[in-house]
Amino acid sequence: MRLAMLLLSACLLCACPRPALSGSGDAAALDTAASLRERALADTTAWRVVESLTTEIGPRLAGSEADARAVAWAQAKFRELGYDRVWTEPVTFPRWERRGESAQVLGAHAQPLVVTALGGSPGGTVEAEIVRFDSLEALQAAPAGSLQGRIAFVDHAMPRARDGSGYGKGGAIRSRGPSEAIRKGAVGFLMRSASTSPQRVANTGITRFDDGLEPVPAAALSLPDADQLARLLQRGPVRVRLALDCGWDGEYTSHNVIGEITGRDAPQEVVLLGAHLDSWDLGTGAIDDASGIGITMAAGHLIGQLPQRPRRTIRVVAFANEEQGLLGGREYARRHAADVANHVIAVESDFGAGRIYGFNTSGGDAPAVARIAGALAPLGIAHLPGKGGPGPDISPLAAVGGAWAWLGQDGTRYFDLHHNADDTLDKIDPADLAQNLAAYAVFAWMAAESDAGFGSAPKPANDADE
Structure with missing residues (x-):
């Protein structure tokens, strides 16, 4: 080397x-x-x-x-x-923990799904029919109340780019999608990972819930699993069980660590x-x-x-x-x-x-x-x-x-x-x-x-x- x-x-x-x-x-x-x-x-x-x-x-x-x-x-x-010189400067913030996560397709085509909780998601278990959207804009355009008792699934495919420009839409879905889903009545949120990986791995990242909304379990699917859900939906309604054990737990103080020449x-x-x-x-x-x-x-x-x-x-x-x-x-x-x-x-x-x-x-x-x-x-x-x-x-x-x-x-x-x-x-x-x-x-x-x-x-x- x-x-x-x-x-x-x-x-x-x-x-x-x-x-x-x-x-x-x-x-x-x-x-x-x-x-x-x-x-x-x-x-x-x-x-x-x-x-x-x-x-x-x-x-x-x-x-x-x-x-x-x-x-x-x-x-x-x-x-x-x-x-x-080496020193630290304190940084205090709320602490989020991940303890466990799983998801399954229920019914005649029962099978496990590879998911990961989005950072900031609450814990909880929901079982509901999923509704697929191909973009954040499509979710935003859904009628009020149209997702009542359902799980929103945003299936946007992120393109490769040398400068990472494809991440803009994927990141926006992760950060804004759960709140949009809640406004439409959803009890849970799934997204195709903001990822270009062909492997069966799901990508996490922080999400936010707008003030005044009750957070719901929110997770990302691996790309192969998102494709699998899309194929299953072509055959008829799909019901999914999403179980997340995670959530906020008090405050924590970490540090910026600084060194100088x-x-x-x-x-x-x-x-x-x-x-x-x-x-x-x-x-x-x-x-x-x-x-x-x-x-x-x-x-x-x-x-x-x-x-x-x-x-x-x-x-x-x-x-x-x-x-x-x-x-x-x-x-x-x-x-x-x-x-x-x-x-x-x-x-x-x-x-x-x-x-x-x-x-x-x-x-x-x-x-x-x-x-x-x-x-x-x-x-x-x-x-x-x-x-x-x-x-x-x-x-x-x-x-x-x-x-x-x-x-x-x-x-x-x-x-x-x-x-x-x-x-x-x-x-x-x-x-x-x-x-x-x-x-x-x-x-x-x-x-x-x-x-x-x-x-x-x-x-x-x-x-x-x-």
Whole structure:
């Protein structure tokens, strides 16, 4: 594996011309960036971090016993990797637990179904006839009361897309579908998983119930089981038993875990790299988001090993409870809003470990952005103005004025694994992970060395709330 990485490094380093320079400082920064690229492509730190988190902690459902172990693990890992400062910041939230789940077709065609409760669903058992809809819009258009005593089944097939754009409709069904079903009189909710996996695994994820509605059991079906239900419905009415043992259980305080490589000249100015520490409980959270934790922790580590510290501080944040509503990111933005101008730029790895193909920022000094783009180009990463956006946990910081960068990963197969039991370490390609590490290390170094800013500035309160 090491030889393959070294050969890949040599090929990539020869693939693009050296970007134009504007001064001796730029030349030195670019020389260091080239060295970081070569070193990162042959480095196994990111892989070892991901292996450690997924093996020693495993699934890390927010509020679980494993959540607390993950926080302790992250603090120890930052220290092991040589970070100058390591600390935590509390994040408090309601705790949701999954204890058991099952579903069966009843009657003449009786058979089990593979389902998983949606995060936030109440427990309960319902037996009822199902009514199929091919989209959220079709469910919304159903007459009031038409689902009285029935289970709504939304059967929308999510398409593959490199940028994950197919997830928009699937995610909306998961978050808004149960409330729509309740308004029509439904006693339960089933959805085709927001997934592209051909395997018989169901995908979880958080759902919400609108104020004033009595929540009902809500679950997702594996894609083969959704297809099976659709075929059965062609033969006549289908009655299903859905049994969920899950629900909310008090409050819990977890923590954002933060490590810093202190800047040599402007330590108060921060280049922030983020990923989230929690995961859902079905797999081991390898691509979502142990890979991001490994990439960002390892990037800071490699920069910290350089002979000279970066001009600005590199801050890596392992966010708490992203999965249930960006709660760690929201708390970080609230706590640091007054210092947003010193958050020079932020970037997040939360889309698996596929190869990075695109780079963009929210703005800033054009020559500085061009120099970063030039340093990333040998990795096969194109500058794509107008593409991307802030990562999930970065978006609250962006909302109060923080500048963001986007390093777009190939998500063509991301939703084969996202939020399901197949999200395990063996799905990560070490060479792709190393390319991600190289991109994050080069980006962070170049942003930290730049004399220019990227547009971070506090937003007026009314703008930040929008």
